[in-house]
Amino acid sequence: MPATDDLLPPLPEFAAPGRVAPSLRGRVQWQHAEVVAVRRETPGLRTVRLALPVWNEHVAGQHYMVRLTAADGYTTQRHYSVASPPGDTGHIDLTVDRVEGGEVSGYFHTVARPGDRIEVRGPLGGFFAWSGDRPALLVGGGSGVVPLVSMLRHARSVPGTADLHLVACVRTPEDLPYASELASAPDVTVVHSRRAPTGQPVGRLTAETLAPHAAQALAEDREVFVCGSTSFAESVAKPLLTAGLPPTHLRIERFG
Amino acid sequence: MSTASPPTRGFVGRHAADARDPRLPPGQYDAHDAFPVLSAEATPEIAAADWTFRIDGLVGAPRTWTWDEARALPPSTYEGPIHCVTSWSKLATRFTGVSVDSFLDAVQPHPSATHVVAHSHTGYTTNLALADLTGGKAWIAFDYEGEPLTAAHGGPARLLVPHLYFWKSAKWIAGLRLVGADEPGFWERNRYHHRGDPWAEERYAGD
Numbered sequence A: 001m002p003a004t005d006d007l008l009p010p011l012p013e014f015a016a017p018g019r020v021a022p023s024l025r026g027r028v029q030w031q032h033a034e035v036v037a038v039r040r041e042t043p044g045l046r047t048v049r050l051a052l053p054v055w056n057e058h059v060a061g062q063h064y065m066v067r068l069t070a071a072d073g074y075t076t077q078r079h080y081s082v083a084s085p086p087g088d089t090g091h092i093d094l095t096v097d098r099v100e101g102g103e104v105s106g107y108f109h110t111v112a113r114p115g116d117r118i119e120v121r122g123p124l125g126g127f128f129a130w131s132g133d134r135p136a137l138l139v140g141g142g143s144g145v146v147p148l149v150s151m152l153r154h155a156r157s158v159p160g161t162a163d164l165h166l167v168a169c170v171r172t173p174e175d176l177p178y179a180s181e182l183a184s185a186p187d188v189t190v191v192h193s194r195r196a197p198t199g200q201p202v203g204r205l206t207a208e209t210l211a212p213h214a215a216q217a218l219a220e221d222r223e224v225f226v227c228g229s230t231s232f233a234e235s236v237a238k239p240l241l242t243a244g245l246p247p248t249h250l251r252i253e254r255f256g
Numbered sequence B: 001m002s003t004a005s006p007p008t009r010g011f012v013g014r015h016a017a018d019a020r021d022p023r024l025p026p027g028q029y030d031a032h033d034a035f036p037v038l039s040a041e042a043t044p045e046i047a048a049a050d051w052t053f054r055i056d057g058l059v060g061a062p063r064t065w066t067w068d069e070a071r072a073l074p075p076s077t078y079e080g081p082i083h084c085v086t087s088w089s090k091l092a093t094r095f096t097g098v099s100v101d102s103f104l105d106a107v108q109p110h111p112s113a114t115h116v117v118a119h120s121h122t123g124y125t126t127n128l129a130l131a132d133l134t135g136g137k138a139w140i141a142f143d144y145e146g147e148p149l150t151a152a153h154g155g156p157a158r159l160l161v162p163h164l165y166f167w168k169s170a171k172w173i174a175g176l177r178l179v180g181a182d183e184p185g186f187w188e189r190n191r192y193h194h195r196g197d198p199w200a201e202e203r204y205a206g207d
Ligand SMILES: Cc1cc2nc3c(=O)[nH]c(=O)nc-3n(C[C@H](O)[C@H](O)[C@H](O)COP(=O)(O)OP(=O)(O)OC[C@H]3O[C@@H](n4cnc5c(N)ncnc54)[C@H](O)[C@@H]3O)c2cc1C
Pocket: A063, A078, A079, A080, A081, A082, A095, A096, A097, A098, A099, A100, A101, A102, A103, A104, A105, A106, A143, A146, A147, A254, A255, A256, B014, B030, B031, B032, B034, B086
C-alpha cells in the first residue's frame, strides 16, 4: 500500500516565501524599449535609462531580460536588475558592469546611446524582491548594489515603507555607484576594500565589520538581502547565519 | 516564442547567426568554461557521511539511502549539455552518479504517482513530472568532470535532469516525494514555469 499523506513527515520548508504573487499577471512579453540616457556611474559601471512602451511596475529587486540582435539576425540575451524604484513610472534604469570581452555589457559600454532601441522583457523573479512591508538589511558587493538601490530609493521616496539599511562594498570611493545618493547617508554604510576617503577604514567586509549590522538585523527581525558575486554572497551569508540569522530571513541574488 | 527581432543598431554578436551552435536551445548562450552559481540560499556544508537520500510518498516501499548505500548502486554517467534559465548553457559536461531509475526500482512507485516533489537539505523544492525522471533521463550526481561535486554546485549530491532548465536539478538533494498532482516548488511559486523545457523556452509562468 502506498503511504498516505498524513503518515508522511512534512517536507522541510524553504524558508523565505515569495514576494510577488504568482497570479499577478500572465506571460510577460518582450517589448521595444528606447534608450533615453546613458550615464557613466563609475569607471566600471554605466547606467542605461530605458523608456518602456508597456509599463509593468516591478517590485524593487526584480530584474529584466535584455535581447540584442545583430544585423544578420543573431540574437543574445542577458538578465539585468532594475536600479530605479517602482515609482519611476514608464522607465527603468539598468546599471551594467563592464566585463572583459563581455558580449552584452560591451555593447552597453561602447555602443548604446540615446535613441537606440533594444528588446526587454520583465519584470522577472519573485524571490529577491522587497515591497517595503518589513525592515531589511541590504548587503551588496560591486554591481550587486544595483537591485538594492532600487529598494533604497523605494524606501526613501514612499512614506510608510519599513526601515532599510544598505551596506555597499566597493574597492575605492570612485567605484561607488549612485555616489550622490549613497555617500554619507545615514541609511548607508560604505565599505572600501582597497582605498577609502581619509579617516575611514580600509578592508573587506568581515564577520567583525558585519557584526553590528547582524546584531541589529536580529534584534529588529529584519530580512537580509545579499547580492553580488557568489564568493561575495557566501562571505556575507556565512557570518550572518553563524550570528543566528534564521535562514528564512536570508535572500541571496547571485549574478553568476 | 519570438518572431524575428529588428537589429539593434551597432550590435555585433560574438559570431554570425549561422555559426550558432545547434545544441543551444533558443535564447541560450554558451558559457564555455564558466559554471555560474545561482542558488538563492547560502551554500550548506554537508559531509558525505551525513548525506541521506529518501524516496517516499506514493510508493510501496519508502526508503532512505546513506551515502555508502547510494554509491553502491550501479554508476551511470551523463555526457552532454546543461541549460540554465538565466540564459547560459554548457555544451559539454560530464556528471557521474546513479540513474534515478535505479532508486525508483527499489521503492515500487504506485501507479497513481504522476509527479514528484524533489527537495533539498536546504528546504529548496522543485516539481517534476515523474515521466521526466524515468527512462534514463535523470540522475543523482556525485561527480562533475571526474571530481566530487563541490558544495557550491550541490555537492555531495544533486539531482540532474539535463533536459530541463537547471533549477529543476535540485542541489543538495535530500529526497523525492512521489505525489498524484503537480505542486509548484520554490521557483515555480516565484513565477517560473512548471515544466521548464529549454527547447520550448519555458522560462516563466505563461511561456
Ligand atoms: C538575475 C540576474 C541579474 C543580473 N543583474 C546584473 C546587473 O544589474 N548588472 C550587471 O552588470 N550584471 C548583472 N547580471 C549579469 C549579466 O546578466 C551578465 O552575465 C553580465 O553582464 C555579463 O554578460 P556579457 O554578455 O557582458 O558577458 P559574456 O559575453 O557572457 O562573457 C562573460 C565572461 O565569459 C567570457 N566568455 C564568454 N564567451 C566566451 C567565448 N566564446 N570565448 C571566450 N570567452 C568568453 C567573457 O570574456 C567574459 O569574461 C545579472 C545576472 C542575473 C542572472
